[in-house]
Amino acid sequence: MNAKNRRIGFSFAWNGIKEVFLSEFNFRLHTISALFVLLTGFYFRLATLEWAFIILSIGMVLITETMNTAIEKMVDYMKPEIHPTAKVIKDIAAGSVLLATITAGLIGLVIFIPKVIELW
Numbered sequence: 001m002n003a004k005n006r007r008i009g010f011s012f013a014w015n016g017i018k019e020v021f022l023s024e025f026n027f028r029l030h031t032i033s034a035l036f037v038l039l040t041g042f043y044f045r046l047a048t049l050e051w052a053f054i055i056l057s058i059g060m061v062l063i064t065e066t067m068n069t070a071i072e073k074m075v076d077y078m079k080p081e082i083h084p085t086a087k088v089i090k091d092i093a094a095g096s097v098l099l100a101t102i103t104a105g106l107i108g109l110v111i112f113i114p115k116v117i118e119l120w
């Protein structure tokens with residue numbers, strides 16, 4: 001793959017992220033929550049390993065939300081009418097976002113709760 005094709009591939013991928021950001025309220029909500037968590041991390045001067053877990057958690061939520069949107073759009077494209085299988089596919093994809101969000105939330109609690117308690 002030459003440099004021009006790589007640039008084109010990157011711009012398609014960037015378009016995908018823009019599409020998810022503009023069309024999905026949940027993705028915007030997660031992005032804003034991620035910014036808030038990053039600012040809180042700077043405030044508490046997190047250690048390197050804590051930053052690594054926070055960045056992984058944020059990435060995991062945004063990636064699953066992006067994949068969920070791709071699956072939703074694919075189901076709507078392939079089978080736009082109501083169908084039990086379409087429901088199961090979309091519910092499972094949404095479940096992956098929920099699992100990622102719960103995991104990220106637990107990691108956030110483990111990292112931030114002791115720091116908030118120390119403040120008191």
Ligand SMILES: Nc1ncnc2c1ncn2[C@@H]1O[C@H](COP(=O)(O)OP(=O)(O)OP(=O)(O)O)[C@@H](O)[C@H]1O
Binds near residue numbers: 068072081082084
């Ligand atoms: N074609 C369909 N057939 C049956 N059930 C469906 C279908 N499309 C959506 N659903 C049901 O409605 C739910 C919401 O689907 P929708 O496509 O509206 O996602 P959404 O509300 O945009 O989800 P998200 O909040 O994750 O973006 C699905 O999880 C599924 O249970």
